[in-house]
Structures are given as structure tokens and as C-alpha cells.
Amino acid sequence: MKFITEFRDSNLAESIIKLLRKEAYPNSNLMEFCGGHTVAIFRSGIREVVPKNVKMLSGPGCPVCVTSNSDIDKAGKVVRYPDVILTTFGDMMKVPGSYDSLYDLRAKGYDIRVVYSTIDALKIAEENKNKKIVFFGIGFETTAPTIAASIIEAKRRNINNYFVISVLKLTIPAIKKLLSLGEVKVNGIIGPGHVSTITGANDWKFLPDEYKIPCVLTGFEPLDILLGIKSLLDMIKQNKQELVTEYLRSVKPEGNIIAKEMIEKVFIVDDSDWRGFNVIEKSGLKISKEFEEFDAEKVFDLKTEPSIKNCGCKCDEVLRGIISPVECSLFREVCNPENPLGPCMVSSEGACAAYYNYYVE
Amino acid sequence: MCLAIPAKIISISNETAIAEIGDVKREISLMLLPEAEVNDYVLIHAGYAIQKIDEDEANKTLELLKQMDEFYNNSGTLEE
Numbered sequence: 001m002k003f004i005t006e007f008r009d010s011n012l013a014e015s016i017i018k019l020l021r022k023e024a025y026p027n028s029n030l031m032e033f034c035g036g037h038t039v040a041i042f043r044s045g046i047r048e049v050v051p052k053n054v055k056m057l058s059g060p061g062c063p064v065c066v067t068s069n070s071d072i073d074k075a076g077k078v079v080r081y082p083d084v085i086l087t088t089f090g091d092m093m094k095v096p097g098s099y100d101s102l103y104d105l106r107a108k109g110y111d112i113r114v115v116y117s118t119i120d121a122l123k124i125a126e127e128n129k130n131k132k133i134v135f136f137g138i139g140f141e142t143t144a145p146t147i148a149a150s151i152i153e154a155k156r157r158n159i160n161n162y163f164v165i166s167v168l169k170l171t172i173p174a175i176k177k178l179l180s181l182g183e184v185k186v187n188g189i190i191g192p193g194h195v196s197t198i199t200g201a202n203d204w205k206f207l208p209d210e211y212k213i214p215c216v217l218t219g220f221e222p223l224d225i226l227l228g229i230k231s232l233l234d235m236i237k238q239n240k241q242e243l244v245t246e247y248l249r250s251v252k253p254e255g256n257i258i259a260k261e262m263i264e265k266v267f268i269v270d271d272s273d274w275r276g277f278n279v280i281e282k283s284g285l286k287i288s289k290e291f292e293e294f295d296a297e298k299v300f301d302l303k304t305e306p307s308i309k310n311c312g313c314k315c316d317e318v319l320r321g322i323i324s325p326v327e328c329s330l331f332r333e334v335c336n337p338e339n340p341l342g343p344c345m346v347s348s349e350g351a352c353a354a355y356y357n358y359y360v361e
Numbered sequence: 362m363c364l365a366i367p368a369k370i371i372s373i374s375n376e377t378a379i380a381e382i383g384d385v386k387r388e389i390s391l392m393l394l395p396e397a398e399v400n401d402y403v404l405i406h407a408g409y410a411i412q413k414i415d416e417d418e419a420n421k422t423l424e425l426l427k428q429m430d431e432f433y434n435n436s437g438t439l440e441e
Contacts, residue, residue, distance in 0.1 A: 001383050003367040003402060003414055006423055015430040022433075036363055063362045089407070091362060117408025119390055139407075142363040146409045149392040194363040197404065197412045220364075223426055230429075248418035250365075250404055256412055259393045349362055 007221030034192035035062030035349030042358035044222040064347035069307035072097030079110040088136040098308040118150030125162040145259035148266035163296040173283035188232035200255025208241035276319030315342035325355040365406040
């Protein structure tokens with residue numbers, strides 16, 4: 001397929017790998033923020049071919065993984081209201097909250113439907129006028145405009161039985177938090193390619209400017225990632241701190257302005273509870289007053305009991321990059337994709353699932 | 362979760378388009394990318410086109426990769 005196949009050329013990849021190995025790079029920790037990159041790096045075997053003294057760390061860039069138990073409990077509460085159909089992206093179904101996952105609740109008879117897009121949720125709302133359709137809105141800046149668009153569309157078409165639980169999160173405050181904790185040394189960051197497609201490359205200049213950490217915005221195909229890694233290592237070797245956009249076919253300096261305007265119109269920035277980090281200031285998006293008739297948290301009482309953490313699960317430490325999944329005592333034997341105890345094993349983009357599927361000792 | 366895939370727009374009606382992803386055709390929304398036109402390649406995320414794929418930039422990236430490949434092969438020959 002165009003724009004995919006050519007970025008998977010194995011001959012070109014071999015040359016880049018050999019170039020990487022030929023150069024003497026300093027010991028470096030590179031963090032890929034995005035769960036999509038984590039999976040792509042594992043799947044293509046890039047971890048095995050980078051120079052031995054270069055360590056790849058996975059960051060907290062998997063929305064499913066960082067959605068807190070307290071937020072999952074809200075979805076668990078809303079389905080108990082009469083006439084509610086809960087719609088959600090499929091990735092969220094298996095994540096255990098304090099009590100039940102959405103799969104468990106569906107098995108108990110609650111009406112919970114997996115959708116690919118908010119467009120599908122709106123269709124369900126139009127076809128079920130006597131029901132209340134709630135969309136469980138998780139995601140980062142990439143997904144936020146698609147949820148904003150659905151709310152704008154619902155208003156325009158007078159669809160008054162569509163509601164959103166917004167637990168959307170912003171990536172930049174989370175990276176700042178992770179770096180400020182100082183628990184993990186990061187020499188270079190592979191920034192999220194599709195988040196920056198929306199935000200624009202300019203928003204990522206804070207990494208070299210404020211934190212003196214080089215950053216590369218790259219795509220998700222093997223050649224994109226190899227080029228990104230080479231660019232980061234070259235900068236580290238030359239002691240340069242810059243922002244490099246390798247994913248120029250998608251990431252513009254200003255991003256998608258229309259998408260950003262929609263986010264601004266529909267949401268306000270608020271504090272948000274992240275798994276692994278607790279509450280991070282100004283890191284979430286809540287529905288603004290102008291659109292509050294679509295805010296499920298205003299329409300339903302979704303206040304929940306304090307959440308309960310799954311015993312022994314080390315997703316918190318994995319998300320902060322302090323430990324690798326294989327260092328968790330539950331990994332593989334107790335916690336695996338068939339029987340996941342934590343979200344990092346549930347999500348296909350979670351670090352634990354990636355290690356389970358691809359890690360070679 | 363932030364997965365986005367390239368697709369070719371084959372028809373447009375108002376803010377909705379039919380996009381071709383390999384052999385699959387799917388309806389997508391152009392609400393976030395109203396400037397998209399038929400035959401454009403766009404990135405699709407969760408049913409919405411989120412950006413036009415810039416073919417010139419894609420070719421430049423491929424060109425850079427090819428230069429690195431040539432550089433490696435030439436320097437390899439010199440060393441031998």
C-alpha cells in the first residue's frame with residue numbers, strides 16, 4: 001500500500017542498521033512516548049538491532065494504559081442507569097477497573113457496544129431515540145478532535161440522546177511530569193507522530209528548549225523509526241539538542257488548525273488522573289459549559305467510591321519507565337493477554353503486551 | 362490507539378468521503394480536513410481524516426534514506 005510499503009524496504013533498513021552499528025555512539029536511553037511506536041519497534045525487531053549500548057524505554061503513551069481505575073469505574077457506573085447504551089473503543093473492553101471490566105459488565109447483561117468511531121456512536125444515538133447513548137471518550141490529542149467533532153455534530157443535528165464521558169488526556173503535561181520526577185534518565189525522545197500531526201511540531205520544541213533533550217517526531221513504519229533513532233543518536237553524539245521532524249509527510253509545524261480549534265471550542269483544560277502518575281495538573285480535557293448538555297458527568301451522577309488498585313500489578317512503574325515488564329513478578333505466568341491483570345497487558349499497544357508477544361531474552 | 366492509516370479518497374459528498382485503504386472501502390468524515398479532495402491521500406484516525414499526506418515530503422524522506430543507503434554501500438566498498 002502506498003506510503004506504507006516503501007517505508008518497509010528491508011534493503012534500505014539493512015543499510016541504516018549497519019550505519020547505526022558502525023558509528024560509536026555514547027550510552028543512551030531513548031524513550032518512545034507513544035504506544036504505537038512501542039509495538040512497531042517490537043514487531044519489526046528494532047530493539048534487537050540498535051547498538052548494544054542504546055536502551056529503548058517505553059513511555060506512558062498508551063491512552064488505554066493510563067486511564068485510571070476511577071475513570072473506568074465511571075463507565076461501570078453509567079451503564080447501570082436505565083436505558084443507557086455505553087459505546088467505547090474496543091481497546092477499553094478488557095481493562096479491569098476497581099471491580100469489573102466492561103466485558104464483565106456486558107456479560108452481566110448491560111448494553112455495551114464497541115465502535116470504531118464516534119460517527120458510529122452518533123448513528124446508534126439516531127437509531128435509538130428512546131435510549132441514552134454514552135461514549136466513553138478516552139484518548140490523547142489525536143482522538144480529542146474526533147470526539148469534539150461528534151459533539152459539534154450532535155448539536156448541529158439536534159441529537160439530544162448522545163453523551164460523552166471525557167477522560168481525554170494531553171501528552172505534553174505527562175512528559176513534563178515524567179521528566180520532573182527524575183526517576184529515569186532519558187537522553188532522547190521519540191515524540192508521538194500522530195499526536196504531533198494534530199498539535200503541530202512547534203508544540204514539541206519545549207523538549208530541547210526547556211529540558212535540553214533532543215526530540216524526533218517520526219512515523220510508525222520501520223524505516224521511519226530507524227531514521228528517527230539515527231537522528232536522535234547523531235544529536236546525542238554531537239551534544240546537540242534540537243527538534244527534528246522526520247515524519248514530514250504528516251507533521252506540519254502548526255499541525256491541524258481546524259482540529260485544534262474544535263478541541264478548544266468543545267473542551268476546557270482540567271486536571272486529570274493518570275494511572276502511574278496520579279493527578280497531573282492541566283493534563284485533561286473536560287467538556288466546556290457551551291456543550292454541557294452532552295457531558296455525561298453533568299447528566300448522570302458518576303461520582304464513584306475511591307478506586308481499588310489491583311494487587312501486585314506494576315503497571316504504574318512500567319508506565320513511568322522505571323521497570324521493564326519482565327521485572328514484574330506477575331508477568332507471563334499470572335498476567336498475560338488471556339488473563340490480563342493490568343491495562344499494559346490488555347492494550348495491544350501496552351508495553352507488557354508488547355513484551356509478552358515479542359520479547360526475546 | 363493513536364493509530365492512523367493512509368487512505369485514498371475516491372469520492373466526496375458534503376463532509377463525508379469514501380476512502381480506499383488497500384482493497385477496503387470505508388466511509389470517513391472530512392470534518393477535520395475539509396480541504397481534502399478526490400485522489401488525495403489522507404491519514405485516517407477513528408473514522409476521521411486528520412491530515413493530508415504530503416507526497417513531496419514522503420519522496421524527500423525516501424530520497425534521504427536512499428542517500429544513506431548509497432553512502433553506506435560506497436563507504437563499505439572503500440573500506441574493503
